Amino acid sequence: MQQVPVSLLTLVAGVLVTLVSLWVGQATPLFPEQASEQAPLVDNFFRLMLTIGTALFIMVEGAIVIFMVKFRQKPGDETDGEPLEGNLSLEAFWTLVPAIIVIILGVYSVQVYTEMGGFAPGGLPEMAHHHTHPAPTVEMVAHQEGAGMSAMPPQAKYGIGANPSERGPADLTVSVSGMQYAWIFNYPDGIISGELHVPVGKRVQLNISALDVIHSFWVPQFRLKQDAIPGQPTELFFVATRVGDYPVVCAELCGAYHGGMRTRAVVHTEEDFERWVSENRIAQAPPDSEGLAIHLH
Numbered sequence: 001m002q003q004v005p006v007s008l009l010t011l012v013a014g015v016l017v018t019l020v021s022l023w024v025g026q027a028t029p030l031f032p033e034q035a036s037e038q039a040p041l042v043d044n045f046f047r048l049m050l051t052i053g054t055a056l057f058i059m060v061e062g063a064i065v066i067f068m069v070k071f072r073q074k075p076g077d078e079t080d081g082e083p084l085e086g087n088l089s090l091e092a093f094w095t096l097v098p099a100i101i102v103i104i105l106g107v108y109s110v111q112v113y114t115e116m117g118g119f120a121p122g123g124l125p126e127m128a129h130h131h132t133h134p135a136p137t138v139e140m141v142a143h144q145e146g147a148g149m150s151a152m153p154p155q156a157k158y159g160i161g162a163n164p165s166e167r168g169p170a171d172l173t174v175s176v177s178g179m180q181y182a183w184i185f186n187y188p189d190g191i192i193s194g195e196l197h198v199p200v201g202k203r204v205q206l207n208i209s210a211l212d213v214i215h216s217f218w219v220p221q222f223r224l225k226q227d228a229i230p231g232q233p234t235e236l237f238f239v240a241t242r243v244g245d246y247p248v249v250c251a252e253l254c255g256a257y258h259g260g261m262r263t264r265a266v267v268h269t270e271e272d273f274e275r276w277v278s279e280n281r282i283a284q285a286p287p288d289s290e291g292l293a294i295h296l297h
Helices: 006-026 039-070 088-115 125-132 271-284 288-295
Strands: 139-143 146-152 172-179 182-186 195-199 203-210 215-219 224-228 233-237 244-251 262-268
Touching: 006 039, 006 215, 039 088, 172 215, 172 224, 195 271, 203 215, 203 224, 224 233, 233 262, 262 271
Parallel strands: 172 203, 195 262
Antiparallel strands: 139 146, 172 182, 203 233, 215 224, 215 244, 244 262
């Protein structure tokens, strides 16, 4: 019986590994829905890594199984195996291939960051300079339902999408303060909310700070996560593309009730967002002092 050439077996195995890896990488059900312009960029990068990782896993585990079966000890064979010392071609292969893969992924990741709006506009000197800033000032703001807390962080200097030259000006800027165990959102015109409300299709910039310990602002459907660091403001930039409610969670262990540090991001149509702003501007407006005096008398 004629034996199948090793080269043909290698070709067939390579084709099968490629097809299976592409199928796993492209058809994976691991992702939640995409709700921002940045989400497809992250998903494509993850799919590439998953495809490469699947191929490497199949090849390595397949080689282990083949060697276990083909070169297992035969019954009654008590001799030692043939001593082997080095294989330059094999060592060069398993050194160069991973190095090339890492370089490709590194270049691709920089491209993804750039398309998401850059990372550090001020460079390392600016980042080091802003480490000397004091912690954000905390103000107690009274309103109809009790006392709320707002933080006015300094100008953020680094973060995902923090380079204006890459992503353009923001249509809406919101200051986000993380504390044990809540997120507080400060909007223009003095609006304060425990939820993030944004219009669909608009460029949104979050200036993020922490009032106590390190937190991490994460919206899975946006594929965006940014640390909130005491004394070091950060930025997060995104464009929401799908109307709906999405969970906002803290992704950094911040204390005993870390799991309860949750809120939601509400993406409105432009008309609904303007209505929400108008309603909250009226509801949170300070009482008229003259009217209050007349009422008291």
